Amino acid sequence: MPELPEVETIRAGLEPHLLGQKITGITVLRPSQLRDISPEELSTQLIGKTINRLSRRGKYLLFYCSSELILVVHLRMTGQLLYYSAGKPAMVHTRLIISLEPPAELHFHDVRALGQITLLNSKQLSNWRPLLLLGPEPLGPDFTLEYFQQSLACRRAPIKNILLGQRIVAGLGNIYTDEALFKAGINPLRPANMLSEAQVQILWTAIRQTLTTAVADGGTTIRDYLNSSGISGSFQRRLQVYGRKGQKCRHCGSELVGCRLAGRSTVYCPHCQPL
Ligand SMILES: [Zn+2]
Known part of the structure:
Protein backbone atom coordinates (compact mmCIF):
# COMPACT_ATOMS: atom_id res chain seq x y z
CA MET A 1 0.00 0.00 0.00
CA PRO A 2 1.32 3.46 -0.81
CA GLU A 3 2.36 5.19 2.41
CA LEU A 4 3.36 8.80 3.04
CA PRO A 5 6.54 8.78 0.88
CA GLU A 6 4.78 7.22 -2.09
CA VAL A 7 1.74 9.49 -1.89
CA GLU A 8 3.98 12.53 -1.43
CA THR A 9 6.04 11.49 -4.47
CA ILE A 10 2.87 11.18 -6.55
CA ARG A 11 1.67 14.57 -5.32
CA ALA A 12 4.96 16.29 -6.09
CA GLY A 13 5.14 14.64 -9.51
CA LEU A 14 1.61 15.61 -10.48
CA GLU A 15 1.56 19.13 -9.14
CA PRO A 16 3.58 20.90 -11.88
CA HIS A 17 1.49 19.19 -14.56
CA LEU A 18 -1.92 19.80 -13.04
CA LEU A 19 -1.82 23.32 -11.63
CA GLY A 20 -4.01 25.60 -13.69
CA GLN A 21 -5.35 22.74 -15.81
CA LYS A 22 -9.05 22.78 -16.55
CA ILE A 23 -11.10 19.60 -16.21
CA THR A 24 -12.92 18.91 -19.47
CA GLY A 25 -14.16 15.38 -18.95
CA ILE A 26 -14.65 12.63 -16.38
CA THR A 27 -14.93 9.00 -17.42
CA VAL A 28 -15.89 6.67 -14.59
CA LEU A 29 -15.14 3.07 -15.52
CA ARG A 30 -15.72 1.58 -12.06
CA PRO A 31 -18.48 3.46 -10.20
CA SER A 32 -18.07 1.33 -7.04
CA GLN A 33 -14.83 3.18 -6.31
CA LEU A 34 -16.68 6.46 -5.90
CA ARG A 35 -17.70 7.21 -2.34
CA ASP A 36 -20.87 9.18 -1.61
CA ILE A 37 -21.17 10.52 -5.15
CA SER A 38 -22.56 9.22 -8.45
CA PRO A 39 -20.56 9.29 -11.69
CA GLU A 40 -23.05 11.79 -13.13
CA GLU A 41 -22.75 14.14 -10.17
CA LEU A 42 -18.95 13.90 -10.19
CA SER A 43 -18.90 14.91 -13.85
CA THR A 44 -21.45 17.70 -13.42
CA GLN A 45 -19.57 19.21 -10.50
CA LEU A 46 -16.02 18.90 -11.83
CA ILE A 47 -16.24 19.65 -15.54
CA GLY A 48 -15.16 23.21 -16.20
CA LYS A 49 -13.30 23.52 -12.89
CA THR A 50 -9.61 24.36 -12.65
CA ILE A 51 -7.11 22.49 -10.45
CA ASN A 52 -5.51 25.09 -8.18
CA ARG A 53 -3.53 23.10 -5.64
CA LEU A 54 -2.47 19.55 -4.90
CA SER A 55 -2.12 18.59 -1.27
CA ARG A 56 -1.63 15.50 0.87
CA ARG A 57 -2.86 14.57 4.32
CA GLY A 58 -1.65 11.21 5.65
CA LYS A 59 -2.20 8.85 2.74
CA TYR A 60 -4.94 11.00 1.16
CA LEU A 61 -4.37 13.11 -1.93
CA LEU A 62 -6.41 16.30 -2.15
CA PHE A 63 -7.00 18.05 -5.46
CA TYR A 64 -8.20 21.56 -4.68
CA CYS A 65 -10.31 22.84 -7.55
CA SER A 66 -12.11 26.09 -8.29
CA SER A 67 -15.53 26.67 -6.63
CA GLU A 68 -14.06 25.27 -3.37
CA LEU A 69 -14.35 21.68 -4.50
CA ILE A 70 -11.84 19.10 -3.34
CA LEU A 71 -11.38 15.75 -5.05
CA VAL A 72 -10.09 13.31 -2.42
CA VAL A 73 -8.26 10.16 -3.52
CA HIS A 74 -7.07 7.26 -1.36
CA LEU A 75 -5.01 4.75 -3.33
CA ARG A 76 -5.36 1.86 -0.81
CA MET A 77 -3.49 -1.25 -1.94
CA THR A 78 -2.79 -0.92 -5.65
CA GLY A 79 -4.06 2.47 -6.80
CA GLN A 80 -1.92 4.49 -9.21
CA LEU A 81 -2.35 7.98 -10.67
CA LEU A 82 -0.68 8.26 -14.04
CA TYR A 83 -0.36 11.47 -16.01
CA TYR A 84 -0.28 11.41 -19.79
CA SER A 85 0.41 14.55 -21.79
CA ALA A 86 -1.68 13.14 -24.62
CA GLY A 87 -4.80 10.98 -24.69
CA LYS A 88 -4.28 7.31 -23.93
CA PRO A 89 -6.74 4.42 -24.22
CA ALA A 90 -8.06 2.95 -20.97
CA MET A 91 -6.37 -0.27 -19.86
CA VAL A 92 -8.09 -3.20 -18.19
CA HIS A 93 -7.54 -1.82 -14.68
CA THR A 94 -8.18 1.85 -15.48
CA ARG A 95 -11.00 2.96 -13.16
CA LEU A 96 -11.34 6.68 -13.87
CA ILE A 97 -10.00 9.14 -16.42
CA ILE A 98 -9.87 12.89 -15.94
CA SER A 99 -9.49 14.76 -19.22
CA LEU A 100 -7.75 18.11 -19.05
CA GLU A 101 -7.17 21.30 -21.01
CA PRO A 102 -4.48 21.96 -22.28
CA PRO A 103 -4.97 18.41 -23.57
CA ALA A 104 -3.75 15.77 -21.12
CA GLU A 105 -5.23 12.89 -19.13
CA LEU A 106 -4.94 11.71 -15.57
CA HIS A 107 -5.67 7.98 -15.24
CA PHE A 108 -6.60 6.27 -12.00
CA HIS A 109 -5.46 2.70 -12.39
CA ASP A 110 -6.19 0.15 -9.65
CA VAL A 111 -5.74 -3.62 -10.02
CA ARG A 112 -7.53 -4.59 -6.80
CA ALA A 113 -10.05 -1.79 -7.09
CA LEU A 114 -9.95 -0.92 -3.38
CA GLY A 115 -9.00 2.72 -3.86
CA GLN A 116 -11.61 5.37 -3.15
CA ILE A 117 -12.49 8.69 -4.67
CA THR A 118 -14.84 11.29 -3.29
CA LEU A 119 -15.71 14.93 -3.91
CA LEU A 120 -16.28 17.36 -1.07
CA ASN A 121 -16.71 21.10 -0.74
CA SER A 122 -14.42 22.95 1.65
CA LYS A 123 -16.97 22.92 4.47
CA GLN A 124 -17.54 19.18 4.12
CA LEU A 125 -13.79 18.61 4.04
CA SER A 126 -13.24 20.44 7.31
CA ASN A 127 -15.78 18.11 8.97
CA TRP A 128 -14.77 14.96 7.12
CA ARG A 129 -14.27 12.23 9.70
CA PRO A 130 -11.46 10.27 8.00
CA LEU A 131 -9.30 13.40 8.08
CA LEU A 132 -10.43 14.54 11.53
CA LEU A 133 -9.25 11.21 12.96
CA LEU A 134 -5.72 11.58 11.59
CA GLY A 135 -2.82 12.48 13.86
CA PRO A 136 -0.29 15.11 12.85
CA GLU A 137 1.96 14.85 9.83
CA PRO A 138 5.21 13.16 10.94
CA LEU A 139 7.33 15.62 8.96
CA GLY A 140 5.28 18.65 9.98
CA PRO A 141 5.62 21.07 12.90
CA ASP A 142 2.81 19.55 15.01
CA PHE A 143 4.56 16.21 15.45
CA THR A 144 6.76 17.36 18.29
CA LEU A 145 8.72 15.10 20.60
CA GLU A 146 6.64 16.32 23.56
CA TYR A 147 3.41 15.48 21.73
CA PHE A 148 4.74 12.01 20.83
CA GLN A 149 5.84 11.32 24.41
CA GLN A 150 2.48 12.36 25.84
CA SER A 151 0.57 10.36 23.25
CA LEU A 152 2.43 7.13 23.93
CA ALA A 153 2.46 7.46 27.70
CA CYS A 154 -1.13 6.30 28.15
CA ARG A 155 -1.26 3.57 25.49
CA ARG A 156 -0.63 -0.04 26.27
CA ALA A 157 -0.98 -1.46 22.76
CA PRO A 158 2.16 -2.65 20.93
CA ILE A 159 4.07 0.30 19.52
CA LYS A 160 3.70 -1.01 15.98
CA ALA A 192 3.89 1.91 23.77
CA ASN A 193 3.78 3.10 27.38
CA MET A 194 6.75 0.88 28.29
CA LEU A 195 9.18 2.79 26.08
CA SER A 196 11.72 4.86 27.98
CA GLU A 197 11.96 8.58 27.35
CA ALA A 198 15.21 7.97 25.46
CA GLN A 199 13.60 5.30 23.30
CA VAL A 200 10.68 7.56 22.39
CA GLN A 201 13.16 10.22 21.32
CA ILE A 202 15.15 7.73 19.23
CA LEU A 203 11.95 6.46 17.61
CA TRP A 204 10.69 9.99 16.92
CA THR A 205 13.97 10.74 15.13
CA ALA A 206 13.96 7.37 13.32
CA ILE A 207 10.43 7.92 11.96
CA ARG A 208 11.34 11.32 10.57
CA GLN A 209 14.68 10.19 9.13
CA THR A 210 13.19 7.07 7.53
CA LEU A 211 10.36 9.03 5.89
CA THR A 212 12.63 11.85 4.75
CA THR A 213 14.99 9.38 3.07
CA ALA A 214 12.08 7.50 1.50
CA VAL A 215 10.57 10.71 0.10
CA ALA A 216 13.97 11.60 -1.39
CA ASP A 217 14.11 8.10 -2.92
CA GLY A 218 10.69 8.52 -4.51
CA GLY A 219 9.16 5.83 -2.26
CA THR A 220 9.41 2.05 -2.22
CA THR A 221 8.33 -0.18 -5.09
CA ILE A 222 7.64 -3.76 -4.07
CA ARG A 223 4.93 -4.58 -6.61
CA ASP A 224 2.45 -1.99 -7.80
CA TYR A 225 3.63 1.42 -6.75
CA LEU A 226 4.74 3.81 -9.51
CA ASN A 227 5.02 7.57 -9.46
CA SER A 228 2.83 9.76 -11.67
CA SER A 229 5.20 9.23 -14.60
CA GLY A 230 5.09 5.44 -14.24
CA ILE A 231 8.55 5.22 -12.64
CA SER A 232 9.43 2.98 -9.63
CA GLY A 233 10.71 4.27 -6.30
CA SER A 234 14.12 3.16 -5.03
CA PHE A 235 13.84 2.91 -1.22
CA GLN A 236 13.43 -0.88 -1.58
CA ARG A 237 17.23 -1.07 -1.89
CA ARG A 238 17.53 0.28 1.65
CA LEU A 239 15.01 -2.01 3.33
CA GLN A 240 16.52 -3.57 6.46
CA VAL A 241 13.65 -5.72 7.71
CA TYR A 242 10.45 -5.25 5.70
CA GLY A 243 9.86 -8.31 3.50
CA ARG A 244 13.08 -9.97 4.79
CA LYS A 245 11.70 -12.54 7.27
CA GLY A 246 14.08 -15.51 7.59
CA GLN A 247 16.99 -13.58 6.08
CA LYS A 248 20.01 -12.37 8.01
CA CYS A 249 19.99 -9.01 9.79
CA ARG A 250 22.29 -6.71 7.86
CA HIS A 251 23.54 -5.29 11.16
CA CYS A 252 24.20 -8.34 13.37
CA GLY A 253 23.66 -11.42 11.18
CA SER A 254 20.82 -12.87 13.32
CA GLU A 255 17.87 -14.41 11.51
CA LEU A 256 15.02 -11.90 11.15
CA VAL A 257 11.76 -13.16 12.60
CA GLY A 258 8.15 -12.44 11.71
CA CYS A 259 4.90 -12.09 13.60
CA ARG A 260 1.48 -10.57 12.98
CA LEU A 261 0.43 -7.31 14.57
CA ALA A 262 -2.78 -5.42 13.82
CA GLY A 263 -3.38 -8.01 11.10
CA ARG A 264 -0.15 -7.07 9.33
CA SER A 265 2.97 -9.14 8.80
CA THR A 266 5.78 -7.70 10.89
CA VAL A 267 9.50 -8.41 10.64
CA TYR A 268 12.17 -7.55 13.17
CA CYS A 269 15.59 -8.59 14.44
CA PRO A 270 15.36 -10.33 17.84
CA HIS A 271 18.93 -9.26 18.65
CA CYS A 272 18.87 -5.61 17.51
CA GLN A 273 15.27 -5.11 18.71
CA PRO A 274 15.03 -7.05 22.00
CA LEU A 275 11.64 -7.19 23.72
ZN1 LIG B 1 20.20 -7.50 14.08
Missing part, protein backbone atom coordinates in the same frame (compact mmCIF):
# COMPACT_ATOMS: atom_id res chain seq x y z
CA ASN A 161 -0.12 -1.01 16.27
CA ILE A 162 -0.05 2.55 17.56
CA LEU A 163 2.08 3.72 14.63
CA LEU A 164 -0.14 1.94 12.10
CA GLY A 165 -3.32 3.34 13.63
CA GLN A 166 -2.96 6.84 12.02
CA ARG A 167 -4.39 8.58 15.10
CA ILE A 168 -1.14 9.41 16.87
CA VAL A 169 0.76 10.09 13.67
CA ALA A 170 -0.48 9.99 10.08
CA GLY A 171 0.96 8.38 6.97
CA LEU A 172 2.88 5.38 8.29
CA GLY A 173 2.06 1.91 6.99
CA ASN A 174 3.65 -1.49 7.23
CA ILE A 175 6.91 -0.74 5.44
CA TYR A 176 7.95 2.39 7.29
CA THR A 177 6.81 1.28 10.74
CA ASP A 178 8.97 -1.85 10.48
CA GLU A 179 11.91 0.14 9.13
CA ALA A 180 11.63 2.95 11.70
CA LEU A 181 11.34 0.49 14.60
CA PHE A 182 14.44 -1.38 13.36
CA LYS A 183 16.34 1.88 13.02
CA ALA A 184 15.35 2.76 16.57
CA GLY A 185 16.23 -0.71 17.93
CA ILE A 186 12.72 -1.10 19.35
CA ASN A 187 10.74 -4.33 19.32
CA PRO A 188 7.41 -3.85 17.49
CA LEU A 189 5.59 -5.86 20.20
CA ARG A 190 6.67 -3.55 23.01
CA PRO A 191 3.76 -1.78 24.71
